[in-house]
Amino acid sequence: MLASRATGRALRAWGSPALAAAAARWGWPLPRRDTPAPGGPAAPASGPMAAPAMGMGRPCVRGFSSAGAAPGPGDGPCAGERLCRAIEAGREPLPQGFDDVAHFRLFLRLVGDPREGRPLAPLGTLGRLLGMDRSSVQALLSQYGREFGIAPAKRPLSLFPEQVVGPGDPIFEDMMGLIRRDPPVLGAALSRLLCLLPRQVEGLLAEHAAEILDEAERDQGVCIRRLGHLVTVAPPLSKQTMATLLSTSLLQLTAAMRRHFPEHGVMVVPKASPAKLEALRAVLADRTRVPVPRLAEICTLADVCISTVATHGPTLCPEYVVRLRGELSPKKVARLRALLREQCHSIRAMSRDLGQPARYLRWYIKYYEPGVVLPAGNDQPVYVLALPDSSTRLTLAEYMRRFLPAASPLHGTRDEDIPARAANWMPGTVADDGASESDAEAPAAPGPEPGPGPPARMSVQERNQALEVRLQGLCGLRPALSPAEVLEQMGIPWVHIDRALASFEWPKDLWDARRRLASRAPSDEGIRRLRQLASQVHPSGRRMRHTVRELAAELGQEPDVVFTMLHQYAPEYFFLAVAPEAKSGLGGIYVPEEKLADLLAAVHGRHPAPVLHQVAADLGCTLPQVVNSLRADAFQRGIQFKAPSYARHLASRTFQVEQVLALYPGMQAAHMCSMFRDLLPHHFYRCQRYIVSQ
Structure with a gap:
């Protein structure tokens, strides 16, 4: 009965099921009545669950905020x-x-x-x-991020879900400006910036920007202008370093270089150390050895492999091949230069034309045409590269000063260290060179006090150990975090996390709990049974009747899985038996009033968002209380609340619905929603299946 009334009220208030669904999906503010229905109970002037009296009693208005929030009508810019x-x-x-x-x-x-x-x-x-x-x-x-973010402009509900925009409309012009950037803004980010439905954006792009979409698909989303600066950095950077600096993959970077900078795509960055290359140069330039040593002897004398000699030897000392085999005839030199000018022949093809072994032709090319950049393989085309004047080329340090923020932790990092530095970087860790604002707040690692002088650079092994400790700490949290939440906290590409998950020595079943939990999702009957057992308080009133291990034995599950299930389906288990001074709100679902300010200060404006497990531990509150308080605060301020993965199931709201129904029996759902702002009519409708009959 209550469910049908709630649904009917919702449809009349929102106008249509499609509009209601769009509002629920996008988190738009829903129209509610601020006064109860005639004859119904009046809204309480104060109460533990009412918005104005739960410690979060700011009025739900969209006024101007110095923190950059979206201003309301008549307000100035953020x-x-x-x-x-x-x-x-x-x-x-x-x-x-x-x-x-x-x-x-x-x-x-x-x-x-x-x-x-x-x-x-x-x-x-x-x-x-x-x-x-x-x-x-x-x-x-x-x-x-904490003060200067610019919120997307809110679109009136009357314009959704089918708003018509076109040339001349501010939204359309904004969209065209965003997709013409380098790289273009597309996908979910574009929809969120414009505050339009994805299907609307897709239709507009297909109609007005098909050519731009084709170009963006070919460029793989890489910033071509900055890539143009990276390929001319002296000395040359590795592709992995360039991919790291542009936040793209090696495959996408290679495709973009092949399309826009094909001559730079074949450049070979030395993998050997500078000392090894200098030793190789000295051996190749040594004229005292008679006869001239062969390539195999060069490898032994310089203590390098044959691939290093073949790749870097022609650039280090091209005169070596003349001393070993003599110069080419003028006719062959002319033919070689003619083939090079065509810029389409591989070294192997030219070696057949000139009758010279490919391994020696590489040396002859650098001897007669020093400007040619040799590819790594003999089957790749050879380009004549016209490098810019050395005085106009950037060094890596100059590139970082120009294109990276002053607080970047990569300043002062060498080329070969950048991929490892970025792969092992984590939010809140102390940078090797120049600490940023976030670094100053990071707690110091246990150990002896550092001595005077500059901070020591972390070794690769130390970074790997720090990565393992941080990753194990996140994966070991219960209730378990989702992979997306772990990725957000780590701040590094998932490929590095996936590689670490496979290489680290994990305790048994540390990372498999979420997978086991997903494979054993309970039915509605199973959720009701769990909630019935989890709602029983011990007669002493100081603890719950059943421990997690006892619940696990009763349900035939592992305690690890049951602990997460309690947060998902019966979070009241964790705060029903706490002391009255350690909770607030109807049923004790919120943190105590005196701790609310500390909670909001610990969460708001943090990038990345802090792990709520730690926030709850610092406040001495339960995790469900922290989640409920943040959800209520977000609803009062008129912003979206992204619940953690373990608090998104509808059953987690059932206890709150039960408390409201017990307090106001017979009241329609729409009227109750006007008083309890963090509840929506569909909560009263869909939570019915999880309510345990007494």
């Missing part, structure tokens, strides 16, 4: 927009690492509403769109 205008007017400097004000404004827009505490896109996507590495983006989020 803090982020004011900062951009000050930069345009010359009153503030453009932050280091950004090309122009539009570039910086895009970053602030991707940060989103600072009140929500999470960007509009994952860290890797932010780095790719900005042309930066992940650790640099994280440093920017720590510096600007």
Whole structure:
């Protein structure tokens, strides 16, 4: 009966099922009546569950916020927009690492509403769109995300779900400006920036920007302009380093280089150490050895492998081949230069044409044409590379000063160390060179006090150990985090996490709990049984009647799995028996009033969002109380709340629904929602299946 009334009220209030579904999916504010129905019980002036009296009693308005929240009608621009205008007017400097004000404004827009505490896109996507590495983006989020984020403009509900936009419309022009960037903003990030449904954006792009989409697909989302600077850095960078600095994959970077910079795509970056290469140069240039040593002897004398000699020897000392085999005839030299000018022949093909072994032709090419860049393999085309003047080329340090923020932890890192540094970087860790704002808040690792002088650079082994400790700590949390939540906390590409999961020595069943839990999801009857057992308080009133191990034995599950199931389906198990002063709200579902300010300070504006397990432990509260309080605070402030994966099941709201129904029996769901702002009508309808009959 209650379910049908709630559904009917919802349809009348929202207008149509499609509009209601769109509002629920996008988290738009729902129209509610602020006054009870005639004859119904009046809304309490104060109460533990009512929004104005739970310690979160700020009115639900969209006023101007100095933290950059979306302003309401008649308000001025947010803090982020004011900062951009000050930069345009010359009153503030453009932050280091950004090309122009539009570039910086895009970053602030991707940060989103600072009140929500999470960007509009994952860290890797932010780095790719900005042309930066992940650790640099994280440093920017720590510096600007808490105050200067620019929230997407809210679209009126009357324009959804089928809003018509076209050329001349501000939304359309904004979309075209975003997709014409380098790289273009597409996918979910574009929909969130425009606050349009994905199908609307897809239709507009297919109709008005088909050519731009084709071009973006060929470029693989790589920032081509910054890639153009990276390929000319002297000395040359490895492809893995360039992929790291642009937050892209090696495959996507290679495809972009092959299309836009084919001559640079064949450049070989030395893998041998500078000392090894210098020793090889000395052996090749030694004229005292008679007869001239062969390539195999060169390998022994320089203590290098044959591939190193074949790859780097022609560049280090091309005169070696003349002393070994003599010069080519003028006719062959002319033919060689003619073949090189065509820029389409491989070394193997030219060796057949000239009658010279391919392993020696590489040396002859560098001897007669030093500007030619030899590919790694003999079957790749040979290009004549016109490098820019050395005075205009950037070094790696100059590139970082120009294109990375001042707080980036990569400053001062060598080329060969960048992939490992980025792969082992974690939010909150202390940078090797120049600590950022977030680094200053990181707790020091246990150990002896550091001596005077610059901080010591962490070795690869130390970084791997730090990565293992951090990753095991996250994977060992219960209730378990989802892979996406682990990825957000680590701030590094999933490929590195996946590799670490396979290589580390894990305790038994540490990472398999979520997989086992997903394979054993209980039925509605199983959830009701769990909630019935979990709701029983011991007669002493100081603890629950059943321990987790006893519940596990009763249900035939492992205690590890049951502990997570309790958070998903019966979170009241953790706060029903706590002392009255350790809880607040109807049924004790919220943190105590005096701890609310500390909770909000620990969570709001943090990038990445802190692990709520640690927040709950620091406050001395239960994890479900922390989640419930943050959800209620988000609803009161009119922002979306992204519940953790272990608190998204509808059964986790059943206890709250039961308390409200017991307090106001017979009241319609829409009226109760007007008083309890963190509940929606569908909660009263769909939670009926999980309510245990007394």
